Each structure stands twice: as structure tokens, then as C-alpha cells.
Amino acid sequence: MSLSEYPEVAQLLISTLAAGLILAGLFFLFVAALGVLRLPDVFNRAHAVSLTDSLGALFLLSGLALYQGFSTNLVRIVIVMILLCLLNPVIAHATVRSAMRSGVEAWTREDS
Amino acid sequence: MNEFFLVVLISITLLIGAYLYRVLRGPTVFDRVLGLNGISTKAIILLVVIGTVFNRVEVFVDIATGYALVNLLGSLAIAKFLEKRGECVDVAE
Numbered sequence: 001m002s003l004s005e006y007p008e009v010a011q012l013l014i015s016t017l018a019a020g021l022i023l024a025g026l027f028f029l030f031v032a033a034l035g036v037l038r039l040p041d042v043f044n045r046a047h048a049v050s051l052t053d054s055l056g057a058l059f060l061l062s063g064l065a066l067y068q069g070f071s072t073n074l075v076r077i078v079i080v081m082i083l084l085c086l087l088n089p090v091i092a093h094a095t096v097r098s099a100m101r102s103g104v105e106a107w108t109r110e111d112s
Numbered sequence: 113m114n115e116f117f118l119v120v121l122i123s124i125t126l127l128i129g130a131y132l133y134r135v136l137r138g139p140t141v142f143d144r145v146l147g148l149n150g151i152s153t154k155a156i157i158l159l160v161v162i163g164t165v166f167n168r169v170e171v172f173v174d175i176a177t178g179y180a181l182v183n184l185l186g187s188l189a190i191a192k193f194l195e196k197r198g199e200c201v202d203v204a205e
Binding site: 015019022026029030032033034036037042045046049053054057060061064067068072073076077079080083084087088090091092094095096097098099101102104 | 113116120123124127130131133134140142143145146147149150153154156157160161164169170173174176177180181183184187188191192194195
């Protein structure tokens, strides 16, 4: 049952809700990009990439999933959300651990 | 609603530029790996949005799933390689 088979009012409501979720996701993605550009060292940037990026992606994908209506496509997008939720922290952790162990100096206030 | 999705597509594509800057300029190699990770997350989102625009979500979502898994493998391999600077290392460690 895709979105176009819903009654008119429900369509409008779901579309508005999906657009709001997508805009929230875009906001978080924008903040993540700002963090990647502006933060001082690799640990701070990992913070921006893993946390904010995952949140933004989850918001955006949930908006898209809502827009699909009650169908199999919704389940597929939810699977991608779960994958992102699992994989993003793992990758960030592995990268930061390798940075830590190969001796990257953390940024301190005196460096600025 | 289609124009809205096009705007979303264009803005995510512009956001990739920030990560590309970090990949090109990053002082350490780990900055570059993080930037690549961010770009691949954006690529996954872009694939799903493109699928919504063309009304073929089921195809594009499958590609996105595969891309996410390949991205995990590549990033883990690079991280493990850099951790010991090219020496062979047990992944299960």
C-alpha cells in the first residue's frame, strides 16, 4: 500500500511529517559538515563524523521511509538505517583507535 | 514533492564538498579516512533519495546496502593497516 492509496488528509499529513524529518536530517548533516571543516584535530573530527552524521542520516532516512507508505520499501529503508546505526560507530572507533595507537597528538588549548 | 527531493539531493551533494576538502587537505592520514567515511555515508543517503525521486526505491536501496557493507570492510582494513603501519596484524585481536 503506497502513499498514493491513502486518503487525501492522511497523505498531506504524512508528507508534511516526512518533509519535517528530512529537513531536520539535513540540518544535522550540515552541522556535521561544519564540524568536519572547522574542528581542530582528528579526534574532534571523528566526533562530528560519527555522532552527528549518524543522527542526521537516521532522521533523513526515517523521513524517506515514512514517505513510502506502509510497504516493503519501508522495511528495506529501515534495514539500511539499522546497518548505518551499526556500521558508522564501528568505523569511527576503528579509525580513532588506529590514530591513538600510532601516536597522533591530541589537540590541547595551548596549541591554538 | 519531487522538487523538494531534488533540493535535498543538491544540498547533500554540496555537503560532500566539505568532506572532500578534508580528504584533500587533512593533516594526518586518519583525517582522510574519516572524510572518506563521511562521503560514503552521504553516498548511501544519496542513493536512497535518488530511488525516491525515480520511484524505484527497491533497486537503489539494495545497492545502498551493498555499498554500506563494502564501506565497512574497506574502512576496517585501512584502519587495521595503519594501526601497525603495514605490519601483518590479527583482526580478531
